[in-house]
Amino acid sequence: MREIDNYKWTRVGWDDPNRCQYGNCKNIAVEKSKYCLAHGGNHAARTAEKERMKNYRLAKFKDRATELSEGDNITSLRDEVALLRMLIEERINRCNDTSDLLLISGPLSDLILKVEKVVSSMHRLESKLGLHLDKTRIIQFAQVIIEIIGKYETNPEVLDAVGEDIFKALGNL
Secondary structure, rough: OOOOHOOOOOOOOOOOOOOOOOOOOOOOOOOOOOOOOOHHHHHHHHHHHHHHHHHHHHHHHHHHHHHHHHOOOOOOOHHHHHHHHHHHHHEEEEEEOHHHHOOOHHHHHHHHHHHHHHHHHHHHHHOOOOOOHOOOOHHHHHHHHHHHHHOOOHHHHHHHHHHHHHHHHHHHH
């Protein structure tokens, strides 16, 4: 309910500190105003309501930002990439013909550049965190697997065959 809706037309005495300051008016002034609704207090009430809504939205935004920052995927930008790609897809799906596509080419181009920027950031971040497997790391991993198999299999021919198969599989990646 809005501040104005909650306001009651209450008569007060001349000496009441909350009395409307307009002439001889004996109505109670609106909260955070010197005047009653009839004499301009409605502006203060609307301003107070706007301020409350602004504070509500800010609190809601802060809560959502906190919720998003506390997630398990803080370093992952995959969700942002997916969202941007969905936006691109939606923009394209709304086009009925090539004229529509030309009309949205500017915003569409901006979205595509943003996807590229986020993907590049994601790649740099994952590289810094060591989440990428380059060829050297994959070969090292294959050698570790062969050594583990070697603990349980003593036949050198079987070990050579397993090693060759693993390295062939890596060559096909």
